[in-house]
Amino acid sequence: MHRIAVVHDMGSAGVLDIVDALQGFAVPVFVCPDSELIDQPTDLIQEVGILCDIAGLTLEEATERIRAFGPEAIVTFSEYQLERTAQLADRLGLLSHAPDRIESLTRKHTQRELLNAAGVSSVSTRLVHDERSARQALAEIGGPAILKPDRGTGSRSTYPVDSLEELAGACAEVFPSGAEAGDATERFVLEQRIPETETEWPWGDYVSVESAVLRGEVTHIAVTGKFPLAEPFRETGSFLPADLSEALRAEVLDTASRAIRALGVQNGLCHTEIKFSPQGPQVIEVNGRLGGRIHELLHRATGINAIELAARIAWGDETAVRGIDMSGFRSIAFLYAKVPHPEAKRLRGVRGVEQLRKRPGITRVHVHQEPGDHLDWRSGRLGNIYVCYGSVPTHEELAQLIVDIEEIVQIDCD
Structure with a gap:
């Protein structure tokens, strides 16, 4: 059986999800570097798989430690490990994003210029x-604008700018x-805000495209619909497939x-967010990895195992994307997240x-915040109060279900 090195960090698919998804195809070797964002789940990994701990190692030392496990491919599902994974792949002679292309996938300013x-985009x-x-940037590009981290995920610290x-x-x-x-430790980007589009549908005015790339050949897997953003620009969930006309x-x-x-x-999965504007579709950003929880929606809606697909692409399997049918949806799969009001400071109850x-239509509900927890809208996806998952037969039923969810669950905040 193949061995696949999986570089683990914040935002990755879950350890158990990865083990289950690769069962019968590959044994994952979980590569755990130092992380400023999470405590690596080393105990769980040792229970269910193979641990390759590279915390504190130089790149050269980490490469040799990973090489000792004999992986035939390397992949990451974490935005924060794309650069390290590309560097390791380059040294191990394995397929991945090219190291000199990582900045274009992880730095919003570089990407937008390209x-x-x-x-x-324009x-x-x-x-x-x-x-x-x-202030100088706003004077040059004009408003309305948006201020956001040059590198970040999940709508974290994203601000509308309509005035000085x-x-x-x-x-x-x-x-x-x-x-x-001028000595901030994190870089930010100020850019023009893509104009809003008036729509009559109950969905958000943007979608994401899930794509597989192998040796430069692009194969699209699905177009994911989005629920309307919560103020100011916080994501509230996704559903598959998107409710679009064939032309759009x-x-x-x-x-x-x-x-x-x-x-x-050249190689890997991409998650491309696209907004509808009066001038036509505009790219919000391209992410060089699987979108958050998209693998679960894909599997429920189509049977496609996106984690295995990512591993097969990393392995160089040219048959991996053959037969993908973007019309082969069994149901409308969704996840819907409740985020706190921007003014909320503390959760009183749910x-x-x-x-x-x-x-x-609801398969499970995860409550992420407890009464008394501090709330901060700037934390993006990490600030979700609860997330519910489910499947329904039609988009019309999904629209009604979201209305019902808002009526059934009540949030009390200070």
Whole structure:
């Protein structure tokens, strides 16, 4: 059986999910580097699989330790380990994103400049490091704008900027060392906000395209629909398949293809977010990995095992993407997340969860916050109060189910 090195960190598919998904095809070797974001689940890994602990090792030392396990492929499902995985793959002689392409997949400013140069998007962007540079950027690109981390996931610390006052308030939060200091440890991007599109449907005005790339050949797997964003720009969930006309779907897929090629992606999975604008579909960003929890939605809606697909692509299996049918959906699979109001500071209680669990169409509900927990909208996906999962036969039933969820579950916050 094949051995696949899986570099683990924040945002990865779960350890048990990976073990189950690869059963019968490959044995995962979980590579655990130092992480500033999570405590690596080494005890669980040792119970169910093979642990390769590289914490504290140099890149060269880590490469040799991994090589000793004899992996035939390497992959990561974590945004934060794309660069390390590419470097390790390069040294091990395995397929992955090219190291010189990682910045275009993990740095929003670099990526936007490449997409603009290729004509895939037309969104002015500036890199900023304090309030002075942010004010200059706003004067150059104009408003409305958006301020967000140059590297980040899950809608974390993303601010609307419609005035100098809003910009000053956002800068005071993201550059706490001083508005004029210029010594922030994290880089931010100020870019034009893609115009909104008026729609009559109950969904968000953006989608994501899930794609597989092997030796430069792009194969699209699915177009994922999105629920409307919560203020200011927080994701509230996804569903498969998206509710699009054939013409709009074709336009979205073409946009995703051109974006992936503009970034020079050669191998791996891509998760491309695309917004509908008055000028047509515009790329929000391209991620060089599997989208969060998308593997579960894909499996329930189509039977496609996206974790195994990622491993087979990393292994170089040219048959992996053959026969993928984007019309082969068995149901509408979804996840819906409840995020706190931007002004909420503390959770007092959640009512109606047990009733929701009994509602037809709901398969499970995970409550992520407990009464008394501190709430902060800036934490993005990590701040979800609860997430529910399920499947329904039609998009019409899904729209009604979301209405019912909001009525059944009540949130009390200070």
